[in-house]
Amino acid sequence: MTKSSKGKELQDKLSYKKKNFWKISSEKEREHAFVFADEYCTFIDEARTERLSVELTEQILKTYNFLPLTSDSSKKTPGFYRINRDKNIAIFRAGKKDISEGCNFIVAHIDVPRVDLKQVPLSEDGTTQLGIMLTHYYGGIRKYQWMAIPLALYGVVIKEDGTRIDISIGEKDGDPVFTFADLLPHLAKDYRDKKMSEAIDADKLQLLFGSIPFPDDEIKDNVKLNCLNILHEKYGITEEDFISAEIEIVPAFSSKDVGIDASMVGAYGQDDRVCSYTALRALLDSKDPALSSIVFLADKEEVGSEGNTGARSDFILDFIADIIEFQGYDSSKILRKVLAKTNILSGDVTAAINPSFKEVHEKQNAPLLGSGVCLTKFTGSRGKSGSNDAHPEFIAKLRKLFNSHHVNWQVGELGKVDVGGGGTIAKFMAEYNAEVIDCGTPILAMHSPFEISSKGDIYSTYKAYKIFFNHYGG
Ligand code: MN
Ligand code: MN
Numbered sequence: 001m002t003k004s005s006k007g008k009e010l011q012d013k014l015s016y017k018k019k020n021f022w023k024i025s026s027e028k029e030r031e032h033a034f035v036f037a038d039e040y041c042t043f044i045d046e047a048r049t050e051r052l053s054v055e056l057t058e059q060i061l062k063t064y065n066f067l068p069l070t071s072d073s074s075k076k077t078p079g080f081y082r083i084n085r086d087k088n089i090a091i092f093r094a095g096k097k098d099i100s101e102g103c104n105f106i107v108a109h110i111d112v113p114r115v116d117l118k119q120v121p122l123s124e125d126g127t128t129q130l131g132i133m134l135t136h137y138y139g140g141i142r143k144y145q146w147m148a149i150p151l152a153l154y155g156v157v158i159k160e161d162g163t164r165i166d167i168s169i170g171e172k173d174g175d176p177v178f179t180f181a182d183l184l185p186h187l188a189k190d191y192r193d194k195k196m197s198e199a200i201d202a203d204k205l206q207l208l209f210g211s212i213p214f215p216d217d218e219i220k221d222n223v224k225l226n227c228l229n230i231l232h233e234k235y236g237i238t239e240e241d242f243i244s245a246e247i248e249i250v251p252a253f254s255s256k257d258v259g260i261d262a263s264m265v266g267a268y269g270q271d272d273r274v275c276s277y278t279a280l281r282a283l284l285d286s287k288d289p290a291l292s293s294i295v296f297l298a299d300k301e302e303v304g305s306e307g308n309t310g311a312r313s314d315f316i317l318d319f320i321a322d323i324i325e326f327q328g329y330d331s332s333k334i335l336r337k338v339l340a341k342t343n344i345l346s347g348d349v350t351a352a353i354n355p356s357f358k359e360v361h362e363k364q365n366a367p368l369l370g371s372g373v374c375l376t377k378f379t380g381s382r383g384k385s386g387s388n389d390a391h392p393e394f395i396a397k398l399r400k401l402f403n404s405h406h407v408n409w410q411v412g413e414l415g416k417v418d419v420g421g422g423g424t425i426a427k428f429m430a431e432y433n434a435e436v437i438d439c440g441t442p443i444l445a446m447h448s449p450f451e452i453s454s455k456g457d458i459y460s461t462y463k464a465y466k467i468f469f470n471h472y473g474g
Contacts, residue, residue, distance in 0.1 A: 018371040018410045021456030022263065033459035036281075037265055040458055041255040043277045044267050048171075049154045049248050050087045050299045050309075053110035053273060057081075057089055057280055057297065064284050066091065069322060075445040079283075082319050086300040087309040090319040093283055095292040096474070099327050100334060102341025103320070104472050105294040105434070106282070107311060107425050108275035108348060109301035112268070113139030113447045115146060115205055117155075121242055122209065124224035129208035131223040133178070135249065136202070139302030143200035145448050147182035148166055151207065155247030157237050165235050167245075170252040177252040178207045202290070207249060251449040263370070263455055270451040272301065274458060275347030275440045282465030290474025291343075294320070301348075301425055311425040317432075318433075339432040343394070343472055345439040345465065346426035350374050351414050352442035360419050367412030367442035370454040373461040374412040376438035381421025388426035390437035397472070398437065405467045408460040412442065439464065 004012075022030070047053035061081050068082035069092070088110070090093065095104075114137070121133040137143065152170025152452050158163065170177045183191060213222030214229060231237055237245075255267035279295045285288035286293065296319075300310030308315065321331035324338060352369040353361045367374040380387025402409045414422055429438045441461045445450040 034454045037455040045254040050110045061417045067352040084315045091295045093293040095289040103292045104281040105344045107296045109272045110297045117247040124221040131227045133207035135205045150177035152252035157245040164398045271349040279464040286469040289469045293469045342434040344436040349443045350423040371410045372408030373464040388430040394435045407464045
């Protein structure tokens, strides 16, 4: 073996370098990463909406004997959960230390950018005699990415009497799919020169829904009537029922292994179901956690965390207050104190450097796909506007924890300083005066119908969360 030069030695000692998971991990750990990714894919292929994410999360919790949090908390159980309006869920697991010492808390979101149906959606285009559904997009999407791909419909219709009808069309064997038909290049001259942001107006997102007319020459809009008739026969619903419905249009394809080495996952909805799933599994798989553990899977992050199922709702505070009460304390006296002693990882994805668009990243401070879970000190845009800016004292403790447990982690920020930006739930959690930092999985093609993550990073995120629950504050 050749002796390394003095400069090399010094460099190794003094420099910060990101580490590639596939270079530093053991054979066994790579195997774990592949197995974990398969389990994750099973979850995201079913958790197509926030409601389905909550349903599936509850199913998993039940297999671990977790119970709904009610006034009778005396039952022997590893933990409790509470669901809010079928669209978000909080999960609690007691730690070795008393709750008055604070909690370790991971928050992530289960809503995903998508296209929703309008409340009076069904329409017949007079010229083409095609049945279409009118839509309204949700969250930040690049609309052109949604054209010319197969799409599925998921959601609920609530009838006047309160009955819920679950809709799911497009991903079961034999199901039809839907699509937004795109323009042919031959006639795209006027569109070719448009700005990308103007090429597809929101009203171009018209979902192709049907084309057979109802056989009756006496009436107009026969195609629309035929569509309504099929929906009525299948689901017992009328046009007015759409007014109390919530139906989401999502890509009609399941997750795929990406790359000749199958090292990556391509799927819709990884922002932020990847942090949601890894947080859930970390809470369930951690052994004898130091402090009490909480996972909160929130809705509405993609539209600013507003609304009573978003992270800014008092739901999570009420949940923690009830836990405190059930442990024999007066929550009105200690809730604020518990929160101030609480440590929060805001689990959300971040943007890894995209080989085709390197110019939007500042390479030294941007995360790399495959170099582990990413700690993001601040988000926001321009001069850190609208950001939680985590404290170095907190980061130092996490560094020590992750390094001592061989978690593959990296630091990273979202894009060049003045290029754009983005926010997460972190700043809302920081309002409780808790310690908060963003800590999540780097991905490519964020908010697209086919987002890309690394199996190494998914596994590293899970490992980081598990280590955090097991040891932080212990
Ligand atoms: Mn997100
Ligand atoms: Mn997002």
